[in-house]
Amino acid sequence: xxxxxxxxxxxxxxxxxxxxxxxxxxxxxxxxxxxxxxxxxxxxxxxxxxxxxxxxxxxxxxxxxxxxxxxxxxxxxxxxxxxxxxxxxxxxxxxxxxxxxxxxxxxxxxxxxxxxxxxxxxxxxxxxxxxxxxxxxxxxxxxxxxxxxxxxxxxxxxxxxxxxxxxxxxxxxxxxxxxxxxxxxxxxxxxxxxxxxxxxxxxxxxxxxxxxxxxxxxxxxxxxxxxxxxxxxxxxxxxxxxxxxxxxxxxxxxxxxxxxxxxxxxxxxxxxxxxxxxxxxxxxxxxxxxxxxxxxxxxxxxxxxxxxxxxxxxxxxxxxxxxxxxxxxxxxxxxxxxxxxxxxxxxxxxxxxxxxxxxxxxxxxxxxxxxxxxxxxx
Numbered sequence: 001x002x003x004x005x006x007x008x009x010x011x012x013x014x015x016x017x018x019x020x021x022x023x024x025x026x027x028x029x030x031x032x033x034x035x036x037x038x039x040x041x042x043x044x045x046x047x048x049x050x051x052x053x054x055x056x057x058x059x060x061x062x063x064x065x066x067x068x069x070x071x072x073x074x075x076x077x078x079x080x081x082x083x084x085x086x087x088x089x090x091x092x093x094x095x096x097x098x099x100x101x102x103x104x105x106x107x108x109x110x111x112x113x114x115x116x117x118x119x120x121x122x123x124x125x126x127x128x129x130x131x132x133x134x135x136x137x138x139x140x141x142x143x144x145x146x147x148x149x150x151x152x153x154x155x156x157x158x159x160x161x162x163x164x165x166x167x168x169x170x171x172x173x174x175x176x177x178x179x180x181x182x183x184x185x186x187x188x189x190x191x192x193x194x195x196x197x198x199x200x201x202x203x204x205x206x207x208x209x210x211x212x213x214x215x216x217x218x219x220x221x222x223x224x225x226x227x228x229x230x231x232x233x234x235x236x237x238x239x240x241x242x243x244x245x246x247x248x249x250x251x252x253x254x255x256x257x258x259x260x261x262x263x264x265x266x267x268x269x270x271x272x273x274x275x276x277x278x279x280x281x282x283x284x285x286x287x288x289x290x291x292x293x294x295x296x297x298x299x300x301x302x303x304x305x306x307x308x309x310x311x312x313x314x315x316x317x318x319x320x321x322x323x324x325x326x327x328x329x330x331x332x333x334x335x336x337x338x339x340x341x342x343x344x345x346x347x348x349x350x351x352x353x354x355x356x357x358x359x360x361x362x363x364x365x366x367x368x369x370x371x372x373x374x375x376x377x378x
Contacts, residue, residue: 031091031320032067033058050283051096051119054310058317066317091115092320094313095123098165099195104128115325117316119309120165126327131312134333135165136172137366138305139222140373141341142279143176144362145303146218147184148355151251151274152240156211158204158230159190160223161197166190169222169281169305171377179362179371187214188377191226198224205229212237212276215249218302220279227281231288234278234300238291239269259349262292277350280304286346295345302350304342311337334367 033055059066092115095104101121108116108125117129146155157173159166174186189207191197204226208219212233217240221227242251256275269275279302280286289301312332319325332338341363343356351359365371 031065031317033090033092033094033317033320048096050307050309051094051313053283054313055094055317057310058314062318062321065321092117092317092325094119094316095121097121098163101130115316115320117313119312122329127325128327129316129325130329131309131316132329132331133307133309133312133338134168134331134373134375135222135305135307135339136168136175136373136375137333138307138339138341139169139172139220140176140179140366140371141359141363142220142303142305143173143178144180145176145341145351145355145359146173146220146279147177147180148358149255149277149302149350150181150184150218151253151255152215152217152245152249153181153183153252154185154187154215154217154249156208156214156216156219157186157188158207158211158219158221158223158227159188160192160226161195162190162193166222167377168375169220171374173220174377175374185215187211187216191223198226200226201229201232203229205233208233212240213244213246215240215245217274218277218279220281220305222281222305227278227285231278231280231285231301234276235289235291237276238265238300239273239275241269242272256298256350260297262294262297264291265298276300277302280342282307282309284342284344286342286344290346296349299346299350301346303347306340306342308332308338308340334363 055068059068093104093107095101095116095118097119098121101118101123104116104118105123105125105128108123108128112127115127116123116125117131119131120133122130155177157170159170170188177184177186191200191203191207204221204223208230211219219230219234221230251272251274254274275298277300278289280288281304283304284306285304286299286301289299291300312330316325341359343351366373
């Protein structure tokens with residue numbers, strides 16, 4: 001199994017490994033860690049799960065010195081709940097999602113001897129670390145892949161709530177797609193202007209159907225749990241038929257013609273058709289496109305834009321244990337091993353070796369600043 005975001009070429013990964021080595025040479029004090037999830041829970045196969053994996057890894061590496069509790073609030077702006085848990089003397093509270101920022105800012109002010117970290121949110125206080133990601137960098141990579149692999153020259157983007165972080169996803173995706181294919185068409189839509197947009201799989205499914213009607217054969221969803229609707233739609237539809245394509249859109253290639261197909265695909269996609277794909281987000285969701293539990297046959301997960309939230313969360317726990325926690329903003333992108341794209345057994349047949357080599361080059365260019373990825377769609 002491979003994941004380009006974790007390849008050993010990068011100094012960021014070397015630094016991370018060095019930090020772990022130093023931690024093992026010191027004797028950290030025991031700490032208590034409380035983590036507050038966003039809706040969906042820690043096994044959401046995406047956003048929260050990545051955070052949970054970082055916490056799990058820290059507890060394993062530090063031999064039981066991390067005492068854990070988790071909390072899923074009934075509403076994400078549950079200031080009273082956050083304060084109540086803080087009073088139980090946890091050393092570090094980790095909040096997930098921008099809606100945890102305000103209650104954590106309030107809790108941090110009320111409890112200056114505790115430390116706080118907010119993933120994907122900006123909170124205030126001399127004891128608060130705000131963790132952000134340059135999502136546009138990873139989205140550029142998966143957009144580039146979509147530009148290389150589309151059969152119709154049309155792709156789609158489904159965003160959750162209409163907020164700056166989702167705009168960064170979209171901007172990077174569009175920029176990467178156009179870098180790979182200057183004639184590509186990218187259609188985008190968001191699900192709403194409230195947090196409910198991240199919990200609307202049916203709405204995302206309807207948007208995916210609209211994008212398919214426009215000829216999109218690859219759809220990237222950055223929409224939290226709503227993205228499940230896109231994945232479900234692609235998996236159930238499986239392919240585009242030439243007779244369903246709108247005027248002016250046709251098949252330009254047959255890049256997946258030699259990839260083995262399962263019986264379900266062969267039955268549903270006879271004649272002049274091309275496969276549909278989703279692009280996963282936050283964690284590696286490639287496996288969700290494997291309909292026959294056989295990674296060697298056509299998988300509908302083309303790749304995933306992975307936010308290595310586990311790396312950032314692990315760092316916050318490690319710093320707290322070693323009494324070197326610092327507040328302020330921390331930004332993670334490709335160069336910090338905070339962002340990657342997924343390449344594994346499920347999509348190895350979908351990317352040619354030459355294309356994978358090309359993506360390594362693109363990865364380096366973005367990580368080293370040779371390619372400037374916009375954070376706002378142009």
